[in-house]
Amino acid sequence: xxxxxxxxxxxxxxxxxxxxxxxxxxxxxxxxxxxxxxxxxxxxxxxxxxxxxxxxxxxxxxxxxxxxxxxxxxxxxxxxxxxxxxxxxxxxxxxxxxxxxxxxxxxxxxxxxxxxxxxxxxxxxxxxxxxxxxxxxxxxxxxxxxxxxxxxxxxxxxxxxxxxxxxxxxxxxxxxxxxxxxxxxxxxxxxxxxxxxxxxxxxxxxxxxxxxxxxxxxxxxxxxxxxxxxxxxxxxxxxxxxxxxxxxxxxxxxxxxxxxxxxxxxxxxxxxxxxxxxxxxxxxxxxxxxxxxxxxxxxxxxxxxxxxxxxxxxxxxxxxxxxxxxxxxxxxxxxxxxxxxxxxxxxxxxxxxxxxxxxxxx
Amino acid sequence: xxxxxxxxxxxxxxxxxxxxxxxxxxxxxxxxxxxxxxxxxxxxxxxxxxxxxxxxxxxxxxxxxxxxxxxxxxxxxxxxxxxxxxxxxxxxxxxxxxxxxxxxxxxxxxxxxxxxxxxxxxxxxxxxxxxxxxxxxxxxxxxxxxxxxxxxxxxxxxxxxxxxxxxxxxxxxxxxxxxxxxxxxxxxxxxxxxxxxxxxxxxxxxxxxxxxxxxxxxxxxxxxxxxxxxxxxxxxxxxxxxxxxxxxxxxxxxxxxxxxxxxxxxxxxxxxxxxxxxxxxxxxxxxxxxxxxxxxxxxxxxxxxxxxxxxxxxxxxxxxxxxxxxxxxxxxxxxxxxxxxxxxxxxxxxxxxxxxxxxxxxxxxxxxxxxxxxxxxxxxxxxxxxxxxxxxxxxxxxxxxxxxxxxxxxxxxxxxxxxxxxxxxxxxxxxxxxxxxxxxxxxxxxxxxxxxxxxxxxxxxxxxxxxxxxxxxxxxxxxxxxxxxxxxxxxxxxxxxxxxxxxxxxxxxxxxxxxxxxxxxxxxxxxxxxxxxxxxxxxxxxxxxxxxxxxxxxxxxxxxxxxxxxxxxxxxxxxxxxxxxxxxxxxxxxxxxxxxxxxxxxxxxxxxxxxxxxxxxxxxxxxxxxxxxx
Numbered sequence: 007x008x009x010x011x012x013x014x015x016x017x018x019x020x021x022x023x024x025x026x027x028x029x030x031x032x033x034x035x036x037x038x039x040x041x042x043x044x045x046x047x048x049x050x051x052x053x054x055x056x057x058x059x060x061x062x063x064x065x066x067x068x069x070x071x072x073x074x075x076x077x078x079x080x081x082x083x084x085x086x087x088x089x090x091x092x093x094x095x096x097x098x099x100x101x102x103x104x105x106x107x108x109x110x111x112x113x114x115x116x117x118x119x120x121x122x123x124x125x126x127x128x129x130x131x132x133x134x135x136x137x138x139x140x141x142x143x144x145x146x147x148x149x150x151x152x153x154x155x156x157x158x159x160x161x162x163x164x165x166x167x168x169x170x171x172x173x174x175x176x177x178x179x180x181x182x183x184x185x186x187x188x189x190x191x192x193x194x195x196x197x198x199x200x201x202x203x204x205x206x207x208x209x210x211x212x213x214x215x216x217x218x219x220x221x222x223x224x225x226x227x228x229x230x231x232x233x234x235x236x237x238x239x240x241x242x243x244x245x246x247x248x249x250x251x252x253x254x255x256x257x258x259x260x261x262x263x264x265x266x267x268x269x270x271x272x273x274x275x276x277x278x279x280x281x282x283x284x285x286x287x288x289x290x291x292x293x294x295x296x297x298x299x300x301x302x303x304x305x306x307x308x309x310x311x312x313x314x315x316x317x318x319x320x321x322x323x324x325x326x327x328x329x330x331x332x333x334x335x336x337x338x339x340x341x342x343x344x345x346x347x348x349x350x351x352x353x354x355x356x357x358x359x360x361x362x363x364x365x366x367x368x
Numbered sequence: 369x370x371x372x373x374x375x376x377x378x379x380x381x382x383x384x385x386x387x388x389x390x391x392x393x394x395x396x397x398x399x400x401x402x403x404x405x406x407x408x409x410x411x412x413x414x415x416x417x418x419x420x421x422x423x424x425x426x427x428x429x430x431x432x433x434x435x436x437x438x439x440x441x442x443x444x445x446x447x448x449x450x451x452x453x454x455x456x457x458x459x460x461x462x463x464x465x466x467x468x469x470x471x472x473x474x475x476x477x478x479x480x481x482x483x484x485x486x487x488x489x490x491x492x493x494x495x496x497x498x499x500x501x502x503x504x505x506x507x508x509x510x511x512x513x514x515x516x517x518x519x520x521x522x523x524x525x526x527x528x529x530x531x532x533x534x535x536x537x538x539x540x541x542x543x544x545x546x547x548x549x550x551x552x553x554x555x556x557x558x559x560x561x562x563x564x565x566x567x568x569x570x571x572x573x574x575x576x577x578x579x580x581x582x583x584x585x586x587x588x589x590x591x592x593x594x595x596x597x598x599x600x601x602x603x604x605x606x607x608x609x610x611x612x613x614x615x616x617x618x619x620x621x622x623x624x625x626x627x628x629x630x631x632x633x634x635x636x637x638x639x640x641x642x643x644x645x646x647x648x649x650x651x652x653x654x655x656x657x658x659x660x661x662x663x664x665x666x667x668x669x670x671x672x673x674x675x676x677x678x679x680x681x682x683x684x685x686x687x688x689x690x691x692x693x694x695x696x697x698x699x700x701x702x703x704x705x706x707x708x709x710x711x712x713x714x715x716x717x718x719x720x721x722x723x724x725x726x727x728x729x730x731x732x733x734x735x736x737x738x739x740x741x742x743x744x745x746x747x748x749x750x751x752x753x754x755x756x757x758x759x760x761x762x763x764x765x766x767x768x769x770x771x772x773x774x775x776x777x778x779x780x781x782x783x784x785x786x787x788x789x790x791x792x793x794x795x796x797x798x799x800x801x802x803x804x805x806x807x808x809x810x811x812x813x814x815x816x817x818x819x820x821x822x823x824x825x826x827x828x829x830x831x832x833x834x835x836x837x838x839x840x841x842x843x844x845x846x847x848x849x850x851x852x853x854x855x856x857x858x859x860x861x862x863x864x865x866x867x868x869x870x871x872x873x874x875x876x877x878x879x880x881x882x883x884x885x886x887x888x889x890x891x892x893x894x895x896x897x898x899x900x901x902x903x904x905x906x907x908x909x910x911x912x913x914x915x916x917x918x919x920x921x922x923x924x925x926x927x928x929x930x931x932x933x934x935x936x937x938x939x940x941x942x943x944x945x946x947x948x949x950x951x952x953x954x955x956x957x958x959x960x961x962x963x964x965x966x967x968x969x970x971x972x973x974x975x976x977x978x979x980x981x982x983x984x985x986x987x988x989x990x991x992x993x994x995x996x997x998x
Contacts, residue, residue, distance in 0.1 A: 071873075072874075092870070093873050093874070093877055093878055094876075101867040102867065103865050105865060105868045109890060118877075119875035119876055122877050
């Protein structure tokens with residue numbers, strides 16, 4: 007088997023790029039992507055995450071060359087690429103619809119990019135065979151694309167992108183057409199292959215669980231701008247805004263005022279109780295404070311930090327789902343593995359508590 | 369908002385292509401669509417009186433003073449009557465084969481659909497063969513009723529009769545599809561709520577067919593208005609034959625014939641524009657589409673009343689006989705020798721292939737009592753120089769025009785899709801749809817008059833002169849077929865996933881390579897289908913051929929028309945009837961083959977086609993032993 011790791015992955019730098027479109031209704035210009043400035047290290051798996059219309063696909067298409075930025079410059083491996091057409095860029099993309107050529111069989115689809123690069127026939131044969139083995143499609147070379155399942159089509163699309171050994175691999179919501187089970191299986195596959203090849207990958211999705219599962223870094227976007235960048239753990243546990251906290255998983259927001267502030271920690275007064283929370287932010291006593299708490303970080307019991315009243319108690323199999331009222335605020339709790347634990351009923355009084363390191367002050 | 373960075377674009381090859389393409393497109397649009405038609409329009413107002421003074425309103429005055437309105441009235445009369453008769457017959461054949469449970473519906477459907485392969489000038493001459501004064505049926509009727517008028521099949525009633533059955537092809541295709549699209553659950557629901565079968569048909573089924581019927585009605589009206597071959601061959605003074613007659617006339621014969629022809633063609637164009645605008649407006653309102661997620665297939669309705677059931681069956685088979693008799697007779701007589709055809713009697717001993725291949729001598733006695741021999745004048749379709757010349761010319765010109773229309777449209781649609789939502793794409797599309805608004809006769813008449821002189825932008829050539837007329841015919845054919853090709857090819861382009869193009873570009877393909885190796889192979893089956901359908905329509909096309917008819921532009925349709933002339937006098941036009949029958953069989957075979965290729969083979973999806981191709985290759989390799997060697 008040929009060395010599939012042969013080529014060096016490339017880093018990507020977006021230098022204050024913006025994309026302006028015209029609103030067809032009002033005729034006015036608006037920023038689809040605004041002043042996006044980021045660097046992606048070679049060999050990392052980065053996900054552009056965000057709701058529909060946040061500019062993530064536009065950003066990806068600008069990297070691929072299908073859109074040109076109106077402001078800023080894109081660098082690939084340190085070279086500016088704004089003036090290069092898509093076919094001259096060292097990128098390969100896996101599309102949402104897979105975009106497999108219906109008039110070619112699996113082999114010809116995968117070999118397409120190599121033929122355009124005028125790679126010798128023998129080498130094409132070898133490289134296509136190797137890449138199909140990597141995506142576990144050996145023996146299906148002669149099949150037409152309409153004779154493949156959704157998962158197999160996905161693998162062909164991946165193989166077609168990988169075989170040209172791009173400096174950067176781009177994914178535009180590649181799993182959105184698959185069923186839930188296959189989606190989980192394929193995202194693991196994609197991550198496995200990316201790690202095996204050490205290739206730089208930029209992945210677009212609106213599915214936060216998908217982003218968490220496969221990324222080294224997540225870039226969360228909102229209305230064309232970057233809301234937060236960081237590792238999945240940082241994004242999940244240390245969101246920098248209500249939007250980020252709310253977009254990534256379920257969370258509770260407890261509002262109060264800063265009761266005390268010290269080095270690396272503070273206390274927020276909620277419903278008359280001072281709740282300790284770890285923070286690196288500098289806060290002043292008396293100003294408003296908001297704690298972000300993940301449902302699974304909260305413990306419900308007969309004793310604890312904050313008194314509450316149970317409004318919903320629902321057995322979900324692997325966990326017990328509670329909605330409790332703390333003061334005026336509704337708090338969701340995920341009580342994992344509820345067997346052999348006390349189950350509170352609707353109307354019961356209880357207490358909630360949590361580790362101060364699991365709470366995050368916005 | 370300031371746009372600080374823009375993509376750098378040098379003067380590359382693609383820019384040169386674009387500029388060249390734009391110039392060529394503008395040249396073709398202005399030169400072969402706008403200017404000739406404008407010339408026709410202006411020629412109405414550039415008439416001169418006897419003293420040579422300009423008299424712009426002369427032709428208008430002439431129109432109201434002379435008999436010109438009668439041509440318009442005749443055309444309108446034909447169009448209105450045709451709408452009624454075609455709809456009655458068209459709806460009948462669809463209901464009888466698709467909605468009601470009529471025995472032998474499959475056979476009936478085949479009979480009703482014969483007009484798909486048997487139409488135009490072939491159909492008209494076929495009907496003449498059967499019904500005109502020397503026609504087989506007429507002679508049979510005269511035998512029974514000696515006092516009857518032998519010329520009964522001529523004029524308005526003959527045109528109406530012929531066109532009624534010739535124009536139901538669209539009903540057989542589109543109304544059939546519409547009725548098949550009805551959700552049977554709606555019929556059952558109506559029955560369940562107490563509606564009687566006739567009420568269900570009237571209140572549930574027919575309303576859903578109304579949008580299709582409206583479109584068919586408008587198209588039928590336009591067909592009636594622009595009728596050419598039937599009025600010409602059967603003798604009815606409508607607009608189109610008059611335009612062709614005037615186009616061939618000169619000021620020495622009558623008052624400003626060219627301006628009168630121009631006026632008539634503009635009147636026709638105005639009618640067409642109004643009708644198509646109405647149709648377009650109506651189509652935009654949308655159709656009644658079933659919202660059912662689990663649509664049930666229509667079940668044929670049994671006619672409960674025995675009397676009505678018998679009457680419906682009789683009606684169905686009478687229609688079948690009307691459709692099939694000319695076809696069967698023409699096919700049978702195509703294999704009879706000349707004396708048998710002349711005597712209109714079928715005889716096994718008269719069986720021959722002479723109408724297709726080979727020649728025979730003909731001897732006859734002159735008025736002075738001498739016997740003369742004309743060698744080889746009884747000839748078949750493929751051994752008659754005139755007919756072969758017509759077939760060859762029509763074949764080449766139709767193929768060239770069909771191919772040219774496809775090339776122009778594919779390149780244009782690729783451009784339109786690349787720049788969709790932009791004004792320039794809309795302009796290109798509008799330019800290509802422009803001929804749709806104009807009657808064919810206006811385009812052809814405009815071409816004939818405008819290019820019948822030296823035109824600077826065609827290298828100072830007279831395109832109506834000698835062999836040049838063939839180029840003119842190709843251009844006219846192409847222009848007329850552009851709108852249809854555009855609609856079909858555009859639909860094919862819609863099927864291309866946008867991401868396919870992006871994928872090819874992303875993998876390193878240039879725009880040209882992407883077009884040639886990704887997009888074109890995907891739309892190629894549709895493009896070939898459009899080519900085949902256009903070729904089929906043009907091969908025996910009559911209206912345009914009649915306008916451009918000259919010794920250098922005698923197409924197959926005109927050759928067929930000439931076969932209807934009186935036969936045998938001094939050996940002239942010998943075996944014209946035989947060649948006419950054989951030509952009809954030949955045309956039916958060509959049309960049948962093309963329709964099979966387009967709707968039979970072409971209807972298979974890509975996977976199926978590729979699999980069949982693979983199997984064919986394997987079979988070939990097995991036969992030739994190549995597979996083993998490999």
